[in-house]
Every structure is written in C-alpha cells, then in structure tokens.
Amino acid sequence: MENSKEDQLSVAIISGDMDKIMAVMIISLAAAAMDTKVKLFFSFWAIGALRDPKKKAKGKNFISKMFGMMLPKGRNKLKLSKFNMMGMGPAMMKGLMKQQGVMSLDEMFKQAGELGVEITVCEMTMNLMGFKKEEIIDYPHLRYAGAGTFVADAGESSMQWMV
C-alpha cells in the first residue's frame, strides 16, 4: 500500500552536547525556512538544554537534586562533545560564532519558536532525571509526551533522525 509521507522532519534528540543541539537547531531552521514542518523530541541529556536557569523547581528528592546540580542548567551551559577543555571549548566556540555572524542558541530557539518548530519533551526521561515542568523554558506550544507520540509523528514524516 502506498504510504505518502508528509513534508515533515522528525528528530529525536538524546544528546545534550552544545554542538549536537546547535546542529539540530540550525537544520531545523533551514527546514522551517523551506516550509517543512519540524517536530523535535527532546529526551535524556537533551532535556538539559531546555532548562531555564532563571526558574527554580522545588520538591526534589536527593537524587533529583544531584542530577539537577550535575547536569547543565540550560542551553548556554552545554559542553562540547569534543575539545570541551573544562569549559574553554564552548567559550571559544561562542566567540567564533559571534565573530562569524552565526546566531546564538538563544536566537536559534527564538527563531524556531517564531517559525513553528514544535518541541516535545519526553516526560519519562524528564522524570528520571528529576526535572520538573516549572524549570523548563517557555516555548510556544511546548508539550510533554511519550515515545509513542514521537513514533507516531515520525511515521508521518519524510525525514526521521536521531541525534
């Protein structure tokens, strides 16, 4: 039976590295610029990129507090997958980006929101790491769901990736 796919990109992101998150956002923006619908599913370490450093979450148990302290507090605190050099790597990368006119992650997320890129947070891994909804960034139509939602959406997409 002919199964025609939607002009849609689905990406499941488990990596929380700065370079990986940047790559996903840039490609998502390019896709959105070409009117391709983009649906991102943030899971595991990627959820760190969705933490809002200005927000606090209460009522965490000891393990959750540990996770909260050990994992990056948001997209501007992510490490590089290579040459992290104890944090010097990301600082240098951000400097280069500014110099060469590459948008910051803040700007990428803002544009993504404006262009209708959908972000779904994996509820299960979020709970595993003890993150609470109150500490997640504000993003248009942000939703929480399970793997089944990603698989169902991805099944309709012409492009399905995992990072």
Add this chain to the structure above:
Amino acid sequence: MTTEELKKITVSKSVDARGTACPGPLLEAKKAIGTIESGDVMEILSADEGTKSDIPKWCGKQGHEYLGALEENGYFKVYMKKK
C-alpha cells in the same frame, strides 16, 4: 541568466544578509519573499558560501525560479524570481 543580464535586472527586493552565517541568509530570504509579488525578482546578498547552493535548492522546492549569482568583492549576489 548571463552575467550581463543579471547586472541589468530590475530588482523588487534586495535582502542584505552579509552579516549573518547559515541559516541566516535563508531565513532572511524566507521572511522577504512574503513581501513581494508573484513574478518579482529578489536579490540576496551574502558572504556565506552555503547560500549559493541553499537558495537554488529552496527555489527548486518552493517552485520559484533561480536566476543565477554574481560574484562581488568578498560577497556575492543571488537572484531569484518569485513564482
């Protein structure tokens, strides 16, 4: 289009994306295309090499006509016609 024809073309909209790197120029082009009429020519100025292949691909996907590119000093100009 030939270089001579491109140099003489009437441009309805000029998008200067020289300050931004990928995906900036493509995003600027997308924003600008909504402001011009069907049949209008848009010019995109960019210093980012990727733009030279991005715009023709975007045109191919969206049905616009890719007209060509001109090399300038340190940047280039890409021309397209809105479908």
